[in-house]
Amino acid sequence: MENHVFAVWDFMSLIKALQRNLTCVDVPWLPNSNNFSGRLVNEIVLAEESDIDINGNPKSHFELYLESMKEIGADLSVINKFIQEIRLNKSYKKTVNQIEIPEIIKEFMDFTFEVINSNENHLIASVFTFGREDLIPDMFIEIVKKLSQEKTIEIDSLIYYLERHIEIDADKHGPMAIKMIQDLCGNDEKKWNEAIIISEKALRMRIKLWDYILQKIN
Numbered sequence: 001m002e003n004h005v006f007a008v009w010d011f012m013s014l015i016k017a018l019q020r021n022l023t024c025v026d027v028p029w030l031p032n033s034n035n036f037s038g039r040l041v042n043e044i045v046l047a048e049e050s051d052i053d054i055n056g057n058p059k060s061h062f063e064l065y066l067e068s069m070k071e072i073g074a075d076l077s078v079i080n081k082f083i084q085e086i087r088l089n090k091s092y093k094k095t096v097n098q099i100e101i102p103e104i105i106k107e108f109m110d111f112t113f114e115v116i117n118s119n120e121n122h123l124i125a126s127v128f129t130f131g132r133e134d135l136i137p138d139m140f141i142e143i144v145k146k147l148s149q150e151k152t153i154e155i156d157s158l159i160y161y162l163e164r165h166i167e168i169d170a171d172k173h174g175p176m177a178i179k180m181i182q183d184l185c186g187n188d189e190k191k192w193n194e195a196i197i198i199s200e201k202a203l204r205m206r207i208k209l210w211d212y213i214l215q216k217i218n
Contacts, residue, residue: 001065001074003213006105007206008065009079010112012048013092014128017116018180019045021124037121040180044173051168054160061161068158104212111205115198122184126195129177131202136174140166 018041019025022034032038053059053067069076078101085095092113096106115127140162147155147162185191 001069001072002076002078003102003105003216004209005065005069005079006082006101006109007209008062009083010109011128011132012060012062013116014112014124014132015041015045015048017124018121018128021119021121034121034183037125037180037183040176040183044176047168047173051164054157061165064157064161064164068155068161071154071157073153102212104209108205108209111201115202120194122181122191122195123198125177125181125184126199127202129174129181130199131206133173133177135206136165 018037022032022041023038024030024032047061049060050058051061051064053064059067066076066079069079078099082095082099082101085098086092089095092109096109112127115123118124144159144162144166147159181195185195
């Protein structure tokens with residue numbers, strides 16, 4: 001969790017990049033032509049950024065993850081320092097080079113921000129969907145099955161976080177994200193090919209991250 005938390009954080013940057021591009025977050029407000037995808041991304045952001053915790057209090061999924069880390073006794077010092085630096089300098093690139101983070105984690109986040117900075121909505125949506133959102137339910141179901149047998153540590157917040165993602169992503173966010181890609185790519189064969197290539201790269205980056213975490217566990 002101490003390593004994976006950075007993937008939870010940069011996931012939020014992916015979805016906020018889509019919201020910035022597909023809706024209007026500026027003042028004065030102006031209409032955005034991406035009405036269909038804009039609606040979808042706003043609905044996804046609502047749950048990701050303003051869900052409810054185990055006690056019914058509004059919290060982002062990132063904050064829910066931090067609470068889960070704290071509950072099981074994980075070290076939050078590095079991620080807290082990272083967030084603190086982001087608040088101060090408003091720059092991912094500057095912060096990631098200031099904080100001592102494993103190279104694999106940096107590489108994973110660098111890829112995320114490379115895609116975000118491309119400003120190509122079909123690429124950002126593809127990484128968001130196939131590199132992240134579409135994977136979650138099946139993966140988390142297996143984790144919950146094993147964690148539910150755990151009796152030696154307090155993990156209520158973690159199980160709540162995982163079950164919340166299973167519920168939302170499988171039934172709502174996953175299908176919505178697929179529709180968003182369909183809307184953004186349309187009948188453009190070039191965009192569909194680019195979406196496939198970037199999705200495959202996102203999956204390879206994800207596997208590389210998990211392999212690193214597995215190595216640390218072993």
